[in-house]
Amino acid sequence: MAKSESELTWKDIEVGCIATEPGSAARYKCGDWRSQRPTYDFNKCIKCGLCQIFCPEGCIYQNEKGHFEANMYYCKGCGICAKECPTKVITMVEEEETDVNKNGD
Amino acid sequence: MSTKTGIEVSIAIGEVVKLTDADVIAAYPITPQTHIVEHLAELVSNGELNAQFIPVESEHSAMSACLGSAAVGARTFTATAGQGLELMHEVLYVASAMRLPIVMAVANRALSAPLSVWGDHSDVMATRDTGWIQIFTENGQEVIDNTLCAFRMAEDKRVLLPVMVHLDGFHLSHMIEPMLLPSQEEVDRFLPPNQYPLPLDPSKPLAMGDFGPPIVYTEAKWAQEYNLLNSRSTILEVWKEFSKVFGRNYSPVECYRCEGCKVLLFTMGSFSETAMSAIDNLRNQGIDVGLVRLRLWRPFPFAEVRNAFKDAEVLITLDRALSAGGPGGPVSSEIKSALYPLEKRPKVVSFVGGLGGRDINVSGFEEMVKRGIEISKTGSSKEYEAFGVRE
Structure with a gap:
């Protein structure tokens, strides 16, 4: 898809709105309706990976130091990771105001 | 050559669907549509029609099964009436928006309450805004002619929309009339094979019926509306082609x-x-x-x-x-x-x-x-x- 969603006209829509490119849903930014975001004190992290298992979005990955962290492009801020973390690494804080109309940034 | 036959209109619909070599019929029986799907079930059961007959548990399931069937490019037919059409209601919108060429005969029936199995157009009007092409018929010949035309209209690449053929419950569905039943040769000449352009196929994955956030929903609906309005020229063309093969004329x-x-x-x-x-x-x-x-x-x-x-x-x-x-x-x-x-x-x-x-x-x-x-x-x-x- 050459055009971004905000540039698509009705003439660009595929028959029946069919998505012909497998995996294209990964481009959809579902992190932009978040009202809270996770913050980390990695000093407490025991790298157990429970947060990754419980994350309903599947957006938690292991960073280069082996700590588990959410991809903020997809994180919806549900706070389940903070609730489940046995060593209280994660604290949810209010999300700052951002321009929700900007896509893909 | 068509054969002049004294036949019940519902049975004649089944015969015409057989001649189209439909691949899938998913239907739930409901008065006054019952004879249509009963006859098709018989034709499939005795091997006269090589199709899958899916005896679903409700009309909601019938239309849902039709979505899947049309999505793999199978020629798909169903029939319903009155309350059955109502139970399908939400799926009707999906069929048209996903641009799936499904043909449905509707034996028009009043809506409850009070409970009525008899005919009127309450069921038609409740589906007015579902995005289907809808055709009214006046007698048995028109019913079978337009059922045949409906497949060609629905499956045309410029259209790709579901089509309802309305026939009045009992007044038409249960009437025995002399009709010209088309021959296999005539149907084959008139109706090309169904070639859905983007069928579900594991070797070429695609996603149908995905969600449309506010940023694309308006564009998607307008594309659908533009296509439905534009289907008009193909509908006229199909009726003209029908006239060439069968000599009977239809117009809006x-x-x-x-x-x-x-x-x-x-x-x-x-x-x-x-x-x-x-x-x-x-x-x-x-x-x-x-x-x-x-x-x-x-x-x-x-x-x-x-x-x-x-x-x-x-x-x-x-x-x-x-x-x-x-x-x-x-x-x-x-x-x-x-x-x-x-x-x-x-x-x-x-x-x-x-x-x-x-x-x-x-x-x-x-x-x-x-x-x-x-x-x-x-x-x-x-x-x-x-x-x-x-x-």
């Missing part, structure tokens, strides 16, 4: 003895044939009246409607459905709205009648026309009149 709005008439009666469905007899009688009585019948309900034939009524002074409409608490009959309401922009337009007198299987016979239509002419002169405080209601 059809007239009977209406040339130069100042008074016109407007009907749809099987009652139109009774109305024709009434027109003949009224002409013999010196009343200058003609009949206009609606064949294509969606996409709505604005140009033909305006052209048919442009010289009339009085237009008397009969709807077999009631828009409760609203302007009366849905078709009459749309006719009025189509005529509104014209500088010169007829007075429209609306009737609602023939509900829940109540017959309107020839003398009934004569009475309706006379009453309509009277109202056009005296005016009325009502938006519409309920025809035949006992006071």
